[in-house]
Amino acid sequence: MAVPTRAPRAVRRSRRFELRATALYFVLLAVILTLVGTVVRTATAAAEHRPAWAVALVLVGTGGVVAACRRRRRISAARLARHAAGALDEATRTAAGALDTASPPPAAGPVAARTDPCGGRIDAERTVALLEPVNEVSADTGETGYEELDPTEFEQAIAELCRRDGCLDVDVVGGAGDLGADVVARTPDGRLVVIQCKQYCEANRVGSQDVQRFGGTCFTIHGADVAVVVTTSDFTAPAIEYAEQCGIVCMDGQELLRWQDGVGPRPWEPESVAG
Secondary structure, three states: OOOOOOOOOOOOOOHHHHHHHHHHHHHHHHHHHHHHHHHHHHHHHHHHHOHHHHHHHHHHHHHHHHHHHOOOOOOOHHHHHHHHHHHHHHHHHHHHHHHHOOOOOOOOOOOOOEEOOOOOEEOOOOOOOOOOOHHHOOOOOOOOOHHHOOHHHHHHHHHHHHHHOOOEEEEEOOOOOOOOOOEEEEOOOOOEEEEEEEOOOOOOOEOHHHHHHHHOOOOOOOOOOEEEEEEOOOEOHHHHHHHHHHOEEEEOHHHHHHHHHOOOOOOOOHHHHHO
């Protein structure tokens, strides 16, 4: 009587071996995901900064995928190099075409206008003519439009007149906390001139309060030998009266133009101080 044979039992793999395989699987998966994320971030950054190279990489990658799908066809290293070179050449031509067809830079907008002392608007492109020496002064008294300057430019223009006429140590000190002094200079004979600049329109005259504030600091604070108030407009009668009492020189717009043209006295000259 034949004894039935038992079927051999399947040998189970050890539990330890399966855990190691699973751990190895997840480690490899994590490495692959990390590499994919790095490649994606690198490709995104390259696409933002180098579009032409991004296009080239895409073309090369596409060519690689197509080559991988054709398993039956062997592709040599030389053929792959040719494909890559062609892709780079095409990307270069694309980038060059994009640069050629790029729109020109936008034209500069209109220059911002600023407000003059009378509340009007003036064009910032207007420039002030350079002051010429006394012996070469132009007869056109309207060459320098002081009303069109901003306060800082007006102070600079007055300082240039002082330098032109031989003053030394000319400095523009106008600003916050200047205590009324906008321009200080030393005359050729050594006297200290302190000038306050009032850039007003013709309808806005310098009043006595402006002169009084300047009179309270020009001599006692700044130690001026000659104190001058220069304006592009005119002075009120009380302002002139106060200036005469304190020995402050008042130079209105007409006298300023005569000083510029070299046909009138400088503010520190005796006839101007006496006036």
